[in-house]
Amino acid sequence: MKVVFQIFLFLFLGVQLSSCNQEPTLQKYFVNHQNDEGYVMVDLPASMFLSFNDELASADQEAIESVKKVSVLAYPLNGTNTANYETEVAILNKILSQEKYKLLMKIGNTTKGMRIAYLGEEKAIDEVVFFGNDGEKGFIVARVLGKKMNVGELMKLVGKLENGDIKLNLKQFEETLESLDEIES
Secondary structure: OHHHHHHHHHHHHHHHHHHOOOOOOHHHHHHHHOOOOOOEEEEEEHHHOEOOOOOOOHHHHHHHHHEEEEEEEEEEOOOOOHHHHHHHHHHHHHHHOOOOOEEEEEEEOOOEEEEEEEEEEOOEEEEEEEEEEEOOOEEEEEEEEEEEEOHHHHHHHHHHHHHOOOOEOHHHHHHHHHHHHHHHO
């Protein structure tokens, strides 16, 4: 009986240790840097900036409702943090190069560029990641979190935003930015 217990304990510990993923993740990166000096972090629920429009087709409404939250982490350059900027961009590039992030688009070069990737399946995306960096200005990473988001439907929504068919509720967004400015002052 004691041997069976030891075997069971050994197997349990083996499974637990092998299931621990030591790979860096974007979520861990956000958590580790959200309060760091030099970083700006903002979490926004989709309801804060998307207003529902009764005239939209049900597919558009579903696409809007599939977006739950947008998390943004920015690192503006200030002249004294260039070395750290380069290190952090390398870390983010390594994270976003992992196989689980499916690349949608990548433009630019090593000093200035943008990358859009996603997690999940094409018609059931859980997260869309926008990463932009500029060697003179800094970088920004935005995570659009949702449930079963569809890239095609989200791209159609972007077009409708540009046409004015969907209204952004910028008043609440502006109030949030103003309160952040007051905190920093």
